[in-house]
Amino acid sequence: xxxxxxxxxxxxxxxxxxxxxxxxxxxxxxxxxxxxxxxxxxxxxxxxxxxxxxxxxxxxxxxxxxxxxxxxxxxxxxxxxxxxxxxxxxxxxxxxxxxxxxxxxxxxxxxxxxxxxxxxxxxxxxxxxxxxxxxxxxxxxxxxxxxxxxxxxxxxxxxxxxxxxxxxxxxxxxxxxxxxxxxxxxx
Amino acid sequence: xxxxxxxxxxxxxxxxxxxxxxxxxxxxxxxxxxxxxxxxxxxxxxxxxxxxxxxxxxxxxxxxxxxxxxxxxxxxxxxxxxxxxxxxxxxxxxxxxxxxxxxxxxxxxxxxxxxxxxxxxxxxxxxxxxxxxxxxxxxxxxxxxxxxxxxxxxxxxxxxxxxxxxxxxxxxxx
Numbered sequence: 001x002x003x004x005x006x007x008x009x010x011x012x013x014x015x016x017x018x019x020x021x022x023x024x025x026x027x028x029x030x031x032x033x034x035x036x037x038x039x040x041x042x043x044x045x046x047x048x049x050x051x052x053x054x055x056x057x058x059x060x061x062x063x064x065x066x067x068x069x070x071x072x073x074x075x076x077x078x079x080x081x082x083x084x085x086x087x088x089x090x091x092x093x094x095x096x097x098x099x100x101x102x103x104x105x106x107x108x109x110x111x112x113x114x115x116x117x118x119x120x121x122x123x124x125x126x127x128x129x130x131x132x133x134x135x136x137x138x139x140x141x142x143x144x145x146x147x148x149x150x151x152x153x154x155x156x157x158x159x160x161x162x163x164x165x166x167x168x169x170x171x172x173x174x175x176x177x178x179x180x181x182x183x184x185x186x187x
Numbered sequence: 188x189x190x191x192x193x194x195x196x197x198x199x200x201x202x203x204x205x206x207x208x209x210x211x212x213x214x215x216x217x218x219x220x221x222x223x224x225x226x227x228x229x230x231x232x233x234x235x236x237x238x239x240x241x242x243x244x245x246x247x248x249x250x251x252x253x254x255x256x257x258x259x260x261x262x263x264x265x266x267x268x269x270x271x272x273x274x275x276x277x278x279x280x281x282x283x284x285x286x287x288x289x290x291x292x293x294x295x296x297x298x299x300x301x302x303x304x305x306x307x308x309x310x311x312x313x314x315x316x317x318x319x320x321x322x323x324x325x326x327x328x329x330x331x332x333x334x335x336x337x338x339x340x341x342x343x344x345x346x347x348x349x350x351x352x353x354x355x356x357x358x359x360x361x
Contacts, residue, residue, distance in 0.1 A: 017199040024203040045224040115269035174300035178239035180246030
């Protein structure tokens, strides 16, 4: 008699256990599958920030001044130029004049005086503000310069990872930098 | 025998608890990873703004090398009109440099999505001055601050500082 009762309890217990396991596993499996998908998103986002930083540095330091044309710019491509990566980037942006050559700059000079032997105590000349075109007309009229010596480069990045059908309008990043014409300036 | 028969539910409950802890750890990790990406984006935005400040300073120095040299020499304690200056103390008059950097800033980029971003050149400090052949050289350190706003993740405004050291020359002295 006690033996049969024990067996009956065990069966009910196992059925209950299966029920609990089933109820508990459903949200957990759901959570895990969602998490796997999202961690893929994060990997794509991490790749996107790296790609964006690299591209902005190219605009800042590598591309020739004359190749950064004013107006709208755009581009796209896979991660590391490898379509097998499944991660794609798309960027659109605008390049515009950040400091028109006729816009004044604050420029003063030391007033002429007998050169000091130590720290300079000579007065400074209250020169009127002068524009780049007035300060350095030869430089500003060069063909390469095209009347622009300082450019704002604003780029919006979008990305899509493996499994994404299209670029997500929500997941995007704007980066802005300014580039001056430097090494070319004294040519 | 009796004690073993009642183990099914405790074992399943323990298993479920372990799986749930594992699941929550993964969610936590994911949240952290997402926040890290957001922080990287935010850093990039502010850093690029600070780089813009450095470019602004360098643009003006390239355009006005004489004025930049005068300001740098004067704040180092050297008379810019003296072609053979004695060694300087390093502390001079900053008035010319303060005027020189006064317009090296931007708080309105006129770019959609970049409202509230900007940069400012905080300081151009003369680190050294010396003669190299027939040229007087000042070595200056440009310090630019850039900031950007990120609405997501309660990040708001982030400020980054970038420094760059360059030389400014005064030609044909002596």
